[in-house]
Amino acid sequence: MKKPNALNYLTTWDYVKDYDLWAQKNRTGYSKRTFAKWAKVQSPNFISLLISKKRTLKGEWLEKFISTSQMTANESAHFRRLSDFENAKSTSEREKIFVEIRTKLTHDGSANLVLDQLEILTQPELWILYHMLDLSDQQATALWFKHRLRFLKMSGAQVDEAFKTLQRLGLVEREKEVFHSKEKRLNSPDQIKAQSNAMYHKHILQESALALVELSAEERAFGSMTATVEQEKIQDLKNEINKFGQYLMSKYASKGSVDGEVFRINIQLYPLTKKRI
Numbered sequence: 001m002k003k004p005n006a007l008n009y010l011t012t013w014d015y016v017k018d019y020d021l022w023a024q025k026n027r028t029g030y031s032k033r034t035f036a037k038w039a040k041v042q043s044p045n046f047i048s049l050l051i052s053k054k055r056t057l058k059g060e061w062l063e064k065f066i067s068t069s070q071m072t073a074n075e076s077a078h079f080r081r082l083s084d085f086e087n088a089k090s091t092s093e094r095e096k097i098f099v100e101i102r103t104k105l106t107h108d109g110s111a112n113l114v115l116d117q118l119e120i121l122t123q124p125e126l127w128i129l130y131h132m133l134d135l136s137d138q139q140a141t142a143l144w145f146k147h148r149l150r151f152l153k154m155s156g157a158q159v160d161e162a163f164k165t166l167q168r169l170g171l172v173e174r175e176k177e178v179f180h181s182k183e184k185r186l187n188s189p190d191q192i193k194a195q196s197n198a199m200y201h202k203h204i205l206q207e208s209a210l211a212l213v214e215l216s217a218e219e220r221a222f223g224s225m226t227a228t229v230e231q232e233k234i235q236d237l238k239n240e241i242n243k244f245g246q247y248l249m250s251k252y253a254s255k256g257s258v259d260g261e262v263f264r265i266n267i268q269l270y271p272l273t274k275k276r277i
Helices: 012-026 032-038 046-051 059-068 073-086 091-107 113-122 124-134 142-148 156-168 190-214 231-252
Strands: 172-175 178-181
Touching: 012 046, 012 073, 032 046, 046 059, 059 073, 073 091, 091 190, 113 190, 124 142, 124 156, 124 178, 124 190, 142 156, 156 172
Parallel strands: none
Antiparallel strands: 172 178
């Protein structure tokens, strides 16, 4: 088992857990308690508290963990950014740090699973290309995808790069003259996934606004409703919306190659009022 590389992680918790497993087998004299002594941390349960998420890594604990685990300079910088993200006080602050993490990994050329997952979770166009694989006239050329898109603009180079990401994630494979989609779910830490989903939906809303301008009323179906809902029925409403989305997908989403088009179905529910404190 190789020593974990912090650059391959999206949470400090996951890294600490894997480091602990590695150190138990590969670091002489290691135990959770001895690590706390090496790091000169007063709490002997230092590592256990971090793994169980009862404490977050920040401040002095963060710096002592980085030093004692003997991270490289690049690992240390990335690990500090993850800590900042986990301890951010506001959504806007988390989004800013999230973008910094993604930008730094891209700039450093870190072609790893972590970066690929961030890309696929934050770029709606990758999912469009993925679903275009079910179109019966599909050709495995950047030019075909570029010209088949309705109003989304992508260069041939961007299409090629997108498919490299999809292939690395095991979502797509190439066979002769066509691409084939493969069923595979992406795993991403809850907090990172929540932030990337927020960014994803911001892109979707911008795309929806563009569709209003670019498409005729006959080509799209937009609807909006506003209602007052009893407090005890709010969760039921959320559940019904999720069920409705699943119903639409099970009834209308293609299961293979078809003569058709790729559609985006958006469903939003959000409160417009709040109780006075």
